[in-house]
Amino acid sequence: MSGFHQADERRFLDERGSSVSVAPNGLNPATIMEKAVRERIVDSYFWKEQCFGVNEADIVDRVVEHVSCIGGTTGTTQKPTPFLCLALKLLQLAPNDAILAAYLQQGGEKFKYLRALALFYVRLTRTAVDVYTTLEPFLADRRKLRQKTRAGTRLTFVDAFADDLLVQTRVCATSLWKLPQREDLEDLGKLEPRESALGDxxxxxxxxxxxxxxxxxxxxxxxxxxxxPSSKRRRDSGDSSPRRINGNASDQKVQGRQSPQSEPGSDRSRSRTR
Structure with missing residues (x-):
């Protein structure tokens, strides 16, 4: 019986970690996703038809042929997307680092969803240091992605999806384990200071x-x-042209009032005094 494929896919979910090897970050891959989400995935038509008896190489074909958006559950019935179904399949297959590197190295528009799937799986199963070192190089990937949510479909990018995996607590209907701050890992000497693609x-x-x-x-x-004249020179001089005009007019008025020549009868008053 060992040569036959196990037909019941629920066996992976029912083992409760008794014989399933834990992920590199210490989590049980069978319980990383919530129970309600796992049950919807296993009961979905895509899981039963396209995820039965596949291996790591078949994952590439399934992504290229069937995955046209990222996302978790959609619609009022919370139907799981093919992207989420294949993510659960990767949790069951537990590919090694070499296979994940092959997934991530595939470029072009044809394999962008394969890269997004690999990034999502790395965030779920790898340690904090591996998550930062693996996801940060793809913050410069500007390829477009379609993201399907309960509200509808919207446009996003690979770098935005990678950034969400680093900073958000819930992505694609999956609660992410808490990631330590990068500054704390730098203080511990586990990570080098990150150099931005924009430079210093x-x-x-x-x-x-x-x-x-x-x-x-x-x-x-x-x-x-x-x-x-420059504005700086005007400020240094302490006055401006409008103020000089007003000042001259006011000075003329004051001088006109104080000048003895402007007062009528001033000469007669002096002569009388004499």
């Missing part, structure tokens, strides 16, 4: 500040060439 953020901010200063200087020079 401090250097980028310094370059932006220098560009702003150069633009301000160019604007100042252009104003002086056109005969307009």
């Amino acid at each position: 953020i401090d250097e980028i901010l310094d370059e932006d500040d220098d560009d702003d200063k150069d633009d301000e200087k160019e604007n100042t020079d252009s104003e002086e060439e056109n005969g307009f």
Whole structure:
């Protein structure tokens, strides 16, 4: 009987970890997904027809032929997507690191959902260090993905999906185990500081500040060439043209009031005094 394939797929779910080897992160692969989700997957038509008796190589064919979106359960009946069904199948097959690397290395539009499936499986079963080192390189993958939710279908990207796996607590109708902060792993010496694909953020901010200063200087020079005093010079001088005009007018009024020549009869008053 050992040469026959076990027809009852529920055997994997009913072992409760007694004979199933645990995942590298110490979790039981048979209980990583919630019980309600597992039961919906096992009762689905796609699981019974396309996930029966497949191996790691067949997973590639199933993804290319049947997976056109990522997601968990959809609709009012919470029907599991083929993506989620194949994720449970990977939990049952427990592929090694070499097979996962082969999944992740496949590029092009044809295998983008295979890469997303491998990233999802790595997040479920691997240790925190392996999760960061495996998922972070794919934060630069800008290929488009369709994501199906209960509300409908929306557009996302491979890098956005990888980022959700790193920061979210629930993805594709599956609760993810809590991932330690990257800064804590760096303090423990388990991870090197991450280098962004954009480069050093401090250097980028310094370059932006220098560009702003150069633009301000160019604007100042252009104003002086056109005969307009710069705003900085006006601020340093302490006055502006409108204030000088108003000041001159007010000064003239004050001088007109205080000047003896402007007062009528001033000469006569002096002569009488004399």
